[in-house]
Amino acid sequence: MQKIISIINIGYLKLSGKRNLWIYQINDPGLNIYEYMLDVKLFFLATDAWLLSNDELEESDIVIMDVKDISLKFLTKFNMSVAKKIAKYQQEVVPTRLKQVHIVNTPVVVDTIYGVMKPFLKKELTEMIYFHQPKSQTLYKYLDKEDLPEDYGGTRPKMEELNKSIVELLMKYRERLNEKLWVALDKKSKNKSNEEKSSTESSTFRSLGID
Structure with missing residues (x-):
């Protein structure tokens, strides 16, 4: 995980109006270090650590993805099967x-x-x-500069600093993140015995695995 953390910055900011801002930034111009599966694992770890540290959720979430270093080489590292599962997880579970x-x-x-x-x-x-082109001003139609990191023309701390907070959060919950935190429930198993439910739920959870 140290390998992927060395080239990816993840930032989190709480904004006014009960909003969360998530920022994801790749810093690997040749994509020589980047590995898709490690990226996926970092996403899950960061999301889980944040959930463990928050008892209340805000009313809206905004995501910024900086793809300045993305090239066609990305497709050689991309895993379509995993991407489908991540999309389902992001849209239906998180x-x-x-x-x-x-x-x-x-x-x-x-x-x-x-x-x-x-x-x-x-x-x-x-x-x-x-979508926002390099050096464009279109992002400011949706977010005020005072809500953005310095990297994006804003007044908030740089992404490097924000990322340190995420890494600290990962280390804080390191032991918990090594445990089996979540179980996918099978609605059809409601009337089964506890033993049958446990078996079904574990099977369902494994079917969503990415390893």
Whole structure:
């Protein structure tokens, strides 16, 4: 995990109006270090650590994804089967209220990559995705500069600093994250015995696994 953490910054900010802002940034121009499966695991770990540290959820969540270093090489590292499961998890399981997704610093190849992933996404999600070209000002139509990190023309701390907080959160809950935190419940098993339910639930959870 140290390998993927060295090239990815994850930032979290609580905004006014009971909003959360999540920012994801890849810093690997040649994608020589980047590995998709490690990226996926980091996403799960960061999400779980945040959930463990928060008793209350905000009314809306906004995501910024900085894809400045994405190239067609990404497709050679991409795992479609895993991507389908992640999309299902993000859209149906994670207890967030997603309102906007902003893809910033988008190179031309992002259109191709998005075309590959779009079939996995619900229409409601695709309608809240916005693309922003490098050096454009369009992001400020949706977010005030004072709500953004310094990296994006804002007044909040740099992504490097925000990422340190996420890494500290991961270390704080390191032992808990090594446990089996979540179980997927099978609605059809409600009338089964406890032993049967346990077996069914474990099977269902494993079917959602990514390893």
